[in-house]
Amino acid sequence: MTATSPDPFAGYDCGPYFCELTPGREGDGGAIERIRARIRAIGLDQLRTRADAAETDLINLGVTFTVYSQATAIDRILPFDCVPRVITAPEWRTLEAGVTQRVTAINAFLHDVYHEQRILKDGIVPAELVLGNANYRPEMVGFPVRFGTYVHVCGIDIVRDERGDFRVLEDNARTPSGVSYVVENRALMFRAFPDMMNGIRLRPVDDYGRRLRAAMSEIAPEGVDDPQVVLLSPGIYNSAYFEHVFLAREMGVPLVEGADLFVEDERVWVRTTGGPWPVHTIYRRIGDDFLDPTVFRPDSLLGVAGLIGAWRKGNVTLANAVGTGVADDKAIYAYMPRIIRYYLDEDAVLANVETHICREEEGLAYTLANLERLVVKPVGESGGYGITIGPRATRAELEAARAALLADPANWISQPVVSLSVAPTLTDDGLRPRHLDLRPFAVTGRDTWVLPGGLTRVALKAGSLIVNSSQGGGSKDTWVLEDDESDGASGWRG
Amino acid sequence: MPALPLLARYAEGLFWMGRYLERVENLARLIDVTQTFEMPARPFESWYSLIRINADEERFAERGYARESAAVKQFYLLDHDNPTGMPAAMEAARTNARTLRPVISTEMWMQLNMLHRDLMHIPATSLSGDHLSRLCSQIKMGVQSHTGITEGTFFRDQGWLFYGLGRAIERADQTTRLLDIQYHLLMPASAEERRVASLTQWGGMLRAAAGYHAFRRVSPAGYQPRDVVRFLLADPCFPRSVLMCVSQMEWQLSQLRATYGLRGTVPALERVEELRAGLLARSMDSLIEAGLHAFLDGVQRDLILLAAEIGSAFFRDWRPLAQAEGQTQTQGTQTQSQA
Numbered sequence A: 001m002t003a004t005s006p007d008p009f010a011g012y013d014c015g016p017y018f019c020e021l022t023p024g025r026e027g028d029g030g031a032i033e034r035i036r037a038r039i040r041a042i043g044l045d046q047l048r049t050r051a052d053a054a055e056t057d058l059i060n061l062g063v064t065f066t067v068y069s070q071a072t073a074i075d076r077i078l079p080f081d082c083v084p085r086v087i088t089a090p091e092w093r094t095l096e097a098g099v100t101q102r103v104t105a106i107n108a109f110l111h112d113v114y115h116e117q118r119i120l121k122d123g124i125v126p127a128e129l130v131l132g133n134a135n136y137r138p139e140m141v142g143f144p145v146r147f148g149t150y151v152h153v154c155g156i157d158i159v160r161d162e163r164g165d166f167r168v169l170e171d172n173a174r175t176p177s178g179v180s181y182v183v184e185n186r187a188l189m190f191r192a193f194p195d196m197m198n199g200i201r202l203r204p205v206d207d208y209g210r211r212l213r214a215a216m217s218e219i220a221p222e223g224v225d226d227p228q229v230v231l232l233s234p235g236i237y238n239s240a241y242f243e244h245v246f247l248a249r250e251m252g253v254p255l256v257e258g259a260d261l262f263v264e265d266e267r268v269w270v271r272t273t274g275g276p277w278p279v280h281t282i283y284r285r286i287g288d289d290f291l292d293p294t295v296f297r298p299d300s301l302l303g304v305a306g307l308i309g310a311w312r313k314g315n316v317t318l319a320n321a322v323g324t325g326v327a328d329d330k331a332i333y334a335y336m337p338r339i340i341r342y343y344l345d346e347d348a349v350l351a352n353v354e355t356h357i358c359r360e361e362e363g364l365a366y367t368l369a370n371l372e373r374l375v376v377k378p379v380g381e382s383g384g385y386g387i388t389i390g391p392r393a394t395r396a397e398l399e400a401a402r403a404a405l406l407a408d409p410a411n412w413i414s415q416p417v418v419s420l421s422v423a424p425t426l427t428d429d430g431l432r433p434r435h436l437d438l439r440p441f442a443v444t445g446r447d448t449w450v451l452p453g454g455l456t457r458v459a460l461k462a463g464s465l466i467v468n469s470s471q472g473g474g475s476k477d478t479w480v481l482e483d484d485e486s487d488g489a490s491g492w493r494g
Numbered sequence B: 001m002p003a004l005p006l007l008a009r010y011a012e013g014l015f016w017m018g019r020y021l022e023r024v025e026n027l028a029r030l031i032d033v034t035q036t037f038e039m040p041a042r043p044f045e046s047w048y049s050l051i052r053i054n055a056d057e058e059r060f061a062e063r064g065y066a067r068e069s070a071a072v073k074q075f076y077l078l079d080h081d082n083p084t085g086m087p088a089a090m091e092a093a094r095t096n097a098r099t100l101r102p103v104i105s106t107e108m109w110m111q112l113n114m115l116h117r118d119l120m121h122i123p124a125t126s127l128s129g130d131h132l133s134r135l136c137s138q139i140k141m142g143v144q145s146h147t148g149i150t151e152g153t154f155f156r157d158q159g160w161l162f163y164g165l166g167r168a169i170e171r172a173d174q175t176t177r178l179l180d181i182q183y184h185l186l187m188p189a190s191a192e193e194r195r196v197a198s199l200t201q202w203g204g205m206l207r208a209a210a211g212y213h214a215f216r217r218v219s220p221a222g223y224q225p226r227d228v229v230r231f232l233l234a235d236p237c238f239p240r241s242v243l244m245c246v247s248q249m250e251w252q253l254s255q256l257r258a259t260y261g262l263r264g265t266v267p268a269l270e271r272v273e274e275l276r277a278g279l280l281a282r283s284m285d286s287l288i289e290a291g292l293h294a295f296l297d298g299v300q301r302d303l304i305l306l307a308a309e310i311g312s313a314f315f316r317d318w319r320p321l322a323q324a325e326g327q328t329q330t331q332g333t334q335t336q337s338q339a
Helices: A031-059 A088-114 A127-131 A179-192 A206-220 A241-251 A309-311 A330-344 A361-369 A394-405 B008-036 B045-052 B057-060 B069-077 B086-099 B106-117 B130-154 B158-186 B190-208 B211-219 B225-234 B241-258 B265-280 B284-318 B323-338
Strands: A064-069 A072-077 A080-087 A153-160 A166-172 A230-231 A261-264 A267-272 A275-278 A280-283 A318-319 A372-379 A412-416 A422-427 A430-439 A442-444 A446-451 A456-460 A473-480
Touching: A031 A072, A031 A179, A031 A422, A031 B106, A031 B284, A064 A241, A080 A088, A080 A179, A080 A422, A080 A430, A080 A456, A088 A153, A088 A166, A088 A330, A088 A442, A088 A446, A088 B241, A127 A330, A166 A330, A166 A372, A179 A241, A179 A456, A179 A473, A206 A230, A206 A241, A206 A280, A206 A318, A230 A241, A267 A309, A267 B008, A309 A318, A330 A412, A330 B265, A361 A394, A361 A412, A361 A430, A372 B190, A394 A442, A422 A456, B008 B045, B008 B069, B008 B086, B008 B130, B008 B158, B008 B190, B045 B057, B045 B069, B045 B158, B057 B069, B086 B106, B106 B130, B158 B190, B158 B225, B158 B241, B158 B284, B190 B211, B190 B225, B211 B225, B225 B241, B225 B265, B225 B284, B241 B265, B265 B284
Parallel strands: A080 A473, A230 A280, A280 A318
Antiparallel strands: A064 A072, A153 A166, A153 A430, A153 A442, A261 A267, A267 A275, A372 A412, A422 A430, A430 A456, A442 A446, A456 A473
8 A cells, every 4th residue: 555645635624714725816827726736746744744844944043032931031933834825916916005005104194293283183083092192202293204204114914804805903113023034934935845836936025134224224314325224122032032133134234232332422323343333223123112211211221321312313213213103003093094094095905904983972882782793992902901802701791891881982992803814724633724814014214115925923723813923823934926927917016 | 434343242242152162162171081081999089170170169069069970070061050061151152142143154053053952951861981972072073063164154354353262262271271180180199100190191181182193293202291281282283282272362363453453452462472472481391390280370360361351452341331231251251260
């Protein structure tokens, strides 16, 4: 008897969800069927063997994030699933346009709320949501930033509903992370699964560092010819340290810690063996609060005393700018479709997840009437606190939520439970559907560029909707098909 | 604008990564030579000499080890909390490598990462019988792989010179310790024992330093202990001789000054000159007569002063705020000065 590896897709059933690897999708030009055929040809045993080897590779390479518990630090890899998530050329055109539009609107919004505040005066967004927000920084008022760009690096979390429509779940306009995995995952696929990729034309992802570096140079203070860019990291104990290393290397700039920098004469300098050296752009991967102990948290050892002063003098650029957190807040998210229309006079290319704003009468009425089917979230909190998931709540929990809503409607929004799309994912039972999302990354200096694809995070537990790496999530390589992989596509080039 | 010079923090990290890795390799050599020297009648004496040359008597007692051979091996190879042991040096090397990931090659990082994983989980059974020698080989080869990868992949700007300085200073220091074993071992022995043990033991020491065959090539037919001492201290061609290390330091510092304009190298270069003069000033006979141990002690002190000159010229500057962050290296310096 010859041992043949079982069909990896045997027993795969995506149920009511949209599957990201169903063949014959509009614009896939047959590529998805070819990819499936190759996965079959590789077979389940080989998939497993090579996936294991690939994970060992990641550990050895130190493509890891660090998890701290009491006294120990454990380097963990972001679990990697070897079955790619495929995005067709027409789908990517929609995503790219939608992400660009959203970033443009977010920057226009930030410029406005730190200058004329027209959107508040016109009553489109309630003033107290912005001015009373902990992430609103009065230090930014009236301060000019080059090209009006506040958010230079933006990550937008996008999900896909049952019908396959993309919807934005969240904007990350502070210091979004994860892009290093996009590039590393692709490199890993090239090493471990060349036979799965061979001849399938994919948009490359290895250009990110060069693009980011170019943007960081563009935004340097005016009049500096050859600006010195640095990446400011909290250091090796930060869980995203690998990503900081990755980005510094890909950009070809030094990774610095707060103690490497100092401010003199309202200019920023880096300490080198040859003495102080001027710095013009800081791509910072530390939060606003920690940037400058003389302005924000006085106990911060991660930042640089006097940094904000040097920045206000226009001698150094910070990316992202200070105070962008006011734009990626849950409360503001609900208003994003209106914000886009207000500044760009366009409908949002990418819809929000349907959101009911309970400070508005209509939204409150709908929420109260459909409580058992909705997710109710407080606007001011982060980290999932205070959320009631209607379909999973007890009667008592629903009544408590109702009381809270009535007591202070303005503090709440509600959303339907979104059925995230799925993709075949390697499990002990063979390939099985697992839910996933997508975080594309946009880099903006003078203009916006979106890295083709983005980070696909996948919930490895059956039925789970939680894709976060801290809670059992993994990642997949995200394949954006080139136009000529798509039969119906025009000659469009990004 | 010209290219950015090296970050002071990277320079310090590279210097210390080089030192710690050299220390890991040399600990394996010291343990190997001790094993070879082990005198059947008094095995613990042999092993305890290792404790003495590292000035670890107090720490060894404090950590509650029994006075037996196995305890010394454990102390240096398995005890993660012993700051003078191999695991602590490996941990410190890897922590430095982590901060240096933006400047070292991916291949260097990957190998160190894997070596670290292996050396932090040595099973106790590896210390017994013939396993120990194999373990020492494994450790040596691990660091030698690092050395080769570094030679073939590490970008040779000033960072490479600081890395090389760290390795050369540590290697010189370790060679003096290897020599010092002789002194400690032979002190309690009678004149006759000394004479008999002597030649075999000098040979064993040369083997531990990977210099036995080279020594035979350049040494007189009926060699004396002073020839071995001269070889390890002042041979101009042997890669582990103190003189060779000193020549390397001189070259590295001169490069830093000439190519990178680092004027802070001047006081360090003066120290190097003194070291060289000290090595060549006296005949080996007079040096041994005056007391080899005291001479070696002097060399070790000079190396500490040299490292301090380099540190204050190039490293201190980057951490005026956060002294706590520099503990690894600060601790390393303290360890050195206690010895």
